[in-house]
Every structure is written in structure tokens, then in C-alpha cells.
Amino acid sequence: MLTIKQITDDKEAVIRGLEKKHFKGAREAIEGVLAFDNKRKSAQAELDTLNAKVKTLSKSIGALMKEGKKDEAETAKKEVADIKIKSKELEDVMKQAEDDKRALLYTIPNVPYDIVPEGVSADDNVVVKTGGHDTVLPQNALPHWELAKKYNLIDFDLGVKITGAGFPVYIGQGARLQRALINFFLDEARKAGYTEIMPPTVVNAASGYGTGQLPDKEGQMYHCEVDDLYLIPTAEVPVTNIYRDVILNEEQLPIKNCAYTECFRREAGSYGKDVRGLNRLHEFSKIEIVRIDTPEHSEQSHQEMLAHVEGLLQKLELPYRILRLCGGDMSFTSSICYDFEVYSEAQKRWLEVSSVSNFDTYQANRLQCRYRGSDKKTHLCHTLNGSALALPRIVAALLEDFQTPDGIRIPKALQPYMGCDMIK
Known part of the structure; x- marks a missing residue:
């Protein structure tokens, strides 16, 4: 706050x-x-x-x-x-x-930085960079939900039977692709100096208030009312709350953590083409990177996080673009945010796969996350996080953009994790 x-x-x-x-x-x-x-x-x-x-x-x-x-x-x-x-x-x-x-x-959101563009909605976001290659698909290319059925990778109907819409079941090579991506993303985060955390996927209300999901996003979270606990919408919540009511020493900063978790979002009001297949789910896998830093260094940390996410997309050989979000499309808690989107050639649309944000002192003030500086005084930290990466739309883009008449090609970086170069 x-x-x-x-x-x-x-x-x-x-x-x-x-x-x-x-x-x-x-x-x-x-x-x-x-x-x-x-x-x-x-x-x-x-x-x-x-x-x-x-x-x-x-x-x-x-x-x-x-x-x-x-x-x-x-x-x-x-x-x-x-x-x-x-x-x-x-x-x-x-x-x-x-x-x-x-x-x-x-109830008052964070104040955006001056560099944040004016605007009301996603239409006003600014594309700051594009990368990757143009995708050429075979004739009669299929969207990922049809490819998932053709190659028996994901069963959406079975998920409806077990739980409900938005809870797919991954099968065989589909499950293997999920695990390959999780391990790849975690290994890349470790190489970049992030310490892996395995946090709970259920948090108390104090944790929700600490990172700003409560009261702003209360209606979007699954609430276990008997115990007053919440299923996490992102690993940002438990990992950042590790440092709630903690005073760090300046030499400990920046702290760099990463975590793989399942994420849960009610996504109330979602409908139409945006919810087809993997486009929008109630439960999904995601690797999150989180940093705790000093105000003087947090901008550099933010740039390093952006470079890390961009590097993942480059290694996956996916066409992507980076957008600086306008004021009207930013989250409640962020001071500045960049979205990464990958292009789905089969759907002819961009799919958001990551948001990388700097929250300045907004979360730290809620959390009372502080550090003791060289002046012996305590100061509020800056907190930052980003998806590195969310799996569903990455899987959708990989299936659609790498489909061939002979099967679905696996990017070279993923082949050691998949143990094959093609899904057939």
C-alpha cells in the first residue's frame, strides 16, 4: 500500500x-x-x-x-x-x-511510474519489442485443442467429468511435455541464480493482504471458508510472504527466488474464444521468479528479469512480443509491468504468457518487508516478480506453431527433457 x-x-x-x-x-x-x-x-x-x-x-x-x-x-x-x-x-x-x-x-492501488503510458485498456499498451521467427504452418493447420485430441495429449472432457470446465487432464506425451517445460524453466532459473522454493499452494488471509490479492481480487480466488484459507493464484503470494515482517541486511539483497506451483483462478466472467482449450484455465502450472531488492537496484533487477523471460522464449523458438502496459491495463499492485505474448499462428492471435512487474514499496509496506542499510536505519524493500513461464499458452503455442504433417516438432532446448524430437 x-x-x-x-x-x-x-x-x-x-x-x-x-x-x-x-x-x-x-x-x-x-x-x-x-x-x-x-x-x-x-x-x-x-x-x-x-x-x-x-x-x-x-x-x-x-x-x-x-x-x-x-x-x-x-x-x-x-x-x-x-x-x-x-x-x-x-x-x-x-x-x-x-x-x-x-x-x-x-482499497487504493499503486501509483504507476511516469514511463507508464496513458491508456484505458489492452488496446493502448505499447509494443516495445518483437522477436522470434515467422511461423509457416502446413495446410489445414489445427488449433491446439484439436491437436491435443488428435495426438491424445490433453483430455478436456475428462477434466469436466472429474472437476469441471477449466481443469484439463494431461495424458502421456502431453503430461510429459508439461513436466519437460517445468524442469526446463526451473533449470534455467537456477542457472540465472534463483533459489528454488517449494511453497504451500494454500495461504492465509494475511498473505493475501500482504501481496495485494486481498481485498482487490477476493472474488477471483478460491476460498476455503471453513479454515479461511485461499488457493494461490500465483507462487508470488507464498514466496513473497516469506519476507513478511522480516528485516533483511542490505548485503543480502537482491534476493532471487523461483518456484513451480499449481495456480488457481476462478476467472469469473470469462467466456467465448478466450476460454477455448488452454487459453484460460482455472488450474494451471506456472514457474514464478521473485526478487526482493533495494530501491536503488530494483530497476536493474527488473531489466534482468525481462531479459531472462525473453531468453526462455528465444530458446523455445517462439515468436513473441513485449508490451509496456498502459495505466488502465496494469494490475492493482504494480508500478510498472511488461507483458510477454507469443503468437499462435493457428488461432491468429497473441497469447499472454508472462507479466513481469516492479511493485516499488507497495507490497513491502503491506508486508513490512524491510532492510537495514549502511546508515543503520531500516528502509522498505522493493518487490518484483514475473512468470517464467506460465505453461498453458506456451503449450498451446508449441502445439500449434510446431505442427507438421508428420507430427509436432519439439524445440531443441526441450528435446533433452522430452527424450524425443517429435510428438507423433
């Missing part, structure tokens, strides 16, 4: 940033935060004055008793008792004002 210092240093800049994200009622929300903060400060100032008065009176009581001024001492004692009642009332006012301020801050 935003810090009070961030707001008070340049309130108008914060409001402009929120308006770039098309956050309705930006000015009213920020003014509300400041009103709660001022109420807390006012109560704190009054409480400090009363505490000082209690300290003075307490010292005088002993002196009055020694002087035999019992009545004056009793009057002072009564005044101290009255002040303590008032002090408790002020403490309650302060706590309520702080709770109200935090609750309001939870």
Missing part, C-alpha cells in the same frame, strides 16, 4: 498517478487517508501532553505526601486517574483512526 510519506511528499502527483490507473475517486480517497492520519496525529499530540502531565503530577504526589499535604496529594491522584481515563479514550481514537486509514489504503 502507499505510504503516508509518499502521499504527503507530493499529494498531487499521487492523485495524478491514480487517475492514470483510472482509479475512481482518487482525490477523495487520498484526502480521506490524510484526514484519518491527521485525526490520529491530533489524538497522539493530546495524549503526549496528558502523559507529560501525569508524569509531573506523579512526581508531585510523593513530594506532597512528604510535606504532609495529604488533601492536595489526593486531589493530584484524582486528577491522574481522570487523565488516565481520558488517555484511554484517546488511545481508542488513535487505534480507530489508524484502522480506518489502513482499511482505506488497502
Whole structure:
């Protein structure tokens, strides 16, 4: 969440940033935060004055008793008792004002960086780079859901029988392709210096609030109501929460972690061509990379993460493009985000396979993730994460773009993991 210092240093800049994200009622929300903060400060100032008065009176009581001024001492004692009642009332006012301020801050998104383009939707995102090769498909090329059926790789109907729509069953070489991609992505992350984590795939509400999925994305998460636990939408949630309420030493940074997990998203309201086959699922596999860094180094970390994801797509020989997201298409928590998309020649459309974001101090402030600098003071960290990569649309693109009359070709980088060069 935003810090009070961030707001008070340049309130108008914060409001402009929120308006770039098309956050309705930006000015009213920020003014509300400041009103709660001022109420807390006012109560704190009054409480400090009363505490000082209690300290003075307490010292005088002993002196009055020694002087035999019992009545004056009793009057002072009564005044101290009255002040303590008032002090408790002020403490309650302060706590309520702080709770109200935090609750309001939870509803306010992060402020985008200046480099983030203006815009309302995905149509306004800026393509900053394209790469890969042009794909030439054989005549009568098939979309991946038909290829999956033809080669018995994925059974979507069986998934509906077992669970419901959006929960496919991978079979034989389809399951093997999933495992090959997972191992390839994890090995590449390890080579890049990331430490592998195997986190839980169920988290408590505090973890959801820590990384910003709650309360913003509550309706998109699967909630285990009896235990008040949530199925994770991404490994970002448990991995970043490792550092909740932690003070790191500056020399430990940047911390670089990666994790493979299953991810769960309700995807309420999704329909039409976007949900065919693997295009949009309720459960899917993903490798996430997460960094904890200093403010001075986080931009470099972000660039390194972008280069890592781009390298994966190049090794998979997929045509891709990188987009800088506009204010209106960014996530609630990010300061800047780049999406990676691969081109599906069979579907004639771009498929998003990764988002790589810098959250500045927004998540760290929620998490109280800090580091002790060379100045011996504690500072909020920057947090970053990215998909490296999400499997479903990578699998869709591989099946469609590498189909041949003889089968589906396996990219060279994946062949050691698949143990073959062709799915037949």
C-alpha cells in the first residue's frame, strides 16, 4: 500500500498517478487517508501532553505526601486517574483512526511510474519489442485443442467429468511435455541464480493482504471458508510472504527466488474464444521468479528479469512480443509491468504468457518487508516478480506453431527433457 510519506511528499502527483490507473475517486480517497492520519496525529499530540502531565503530577504526589499535604496529594491522584481515563479514550481514537486509514489504503492501488503510458485498456499498451521467427504452418493447420485430441495429449472432457470446465487432464506425451517445460524453466532459473522454493499452494488471509490479492481480487480466488484459507493464484503470494515482517541486511539483497506451483483462478466472467482449450484455465502450472531488492537496484533487477523471460522464449523458438502496459491495463499492485505474448499462428492471435512487474514499496509496506542499510536505519524493500513461464499458452503455442504433417516438432532446448524430437 502507499505510504503516508509518499502521499504527503507530493499529494498531487499521487492523485495524478491514480487517475492514470483510472482509479475512481482518487482525490477523495487520498484526502480521506490524510484526514484519518491527521485525526490520529491530533489524538497522539493530546495524549503526549496528558502523559507529560501525569508524569509531573506523579512526581508531585510523593513530594506532597512528604510535606504532609495529604488533601492536595489526593486531589493530584484524582486528577491522574481522570487523565488516565481520558488517555484511554484517546488511545481508542488513535487505534480507530489508524484502522480506518489502513482499511482505506488497502482499497487504493499503486501509483504507476511516469514511463507508464496513458491508456484505458489492452488496446493502448505499447509494443516495445518483437522477436522470434515467422511461423509457416502446413495446410489445414489445427488449433491446439484439436491437436491435443488428435495426438491424445490433453483430455478436456475428462477434466469436466472429474472437476469441471477449466481443469484439463494431461495424458502421456502431453503430461510429459508439461513436466519437460517445468524442469526446463526451473533449470534455467537456477542457472540465472534463483533459489528454488517449494511453497504451500494454500495461504492465509494475511498473505493475501500482504501481496495485494486481498481485498482487490477476493472474488477471483478460491476460498476455503471453513479454515479461511485461499488457493494461490500465483507462487508470488507464498514466496513473497516469506519476507513478511522480516528485516533483511542490505548485503543480502537482491534476493532471487523461483518456484513451480499449481495456480488457481476462478476467472469469473470469462467466456467465448478466450476460454477455448488452454487459453484460460482455472488450474494451471506456472514457474514464478521473485526478487526482493533495494530501491536503488530494483530497476536493474527488473531489466534482468525481462531479459531472462525473453531468453526462455528465444530458446523455445517462439515468436513473441513485449508490451509496456498502459495505466488502465496494469494490475492493482504494480508500478510498472511488461507483458510477454507469443503468437499462435493457428488461432491468429497473441497469447499472454508472462507479466513481469516492479511493485516499488507497495507490497513491502503491506508486508513490512524491510532492510537495514549502511546508515543503520531500516528502509522498505522493493518487490518484483514475473512468470517464467506460465505453461498453458506456451503449450498451446508449441502445439500449434510446431505442427507438421508428420507430427509436432519439439524445440531443441526441450528435446533433452522430452527424450524425443517429435510428438507423433
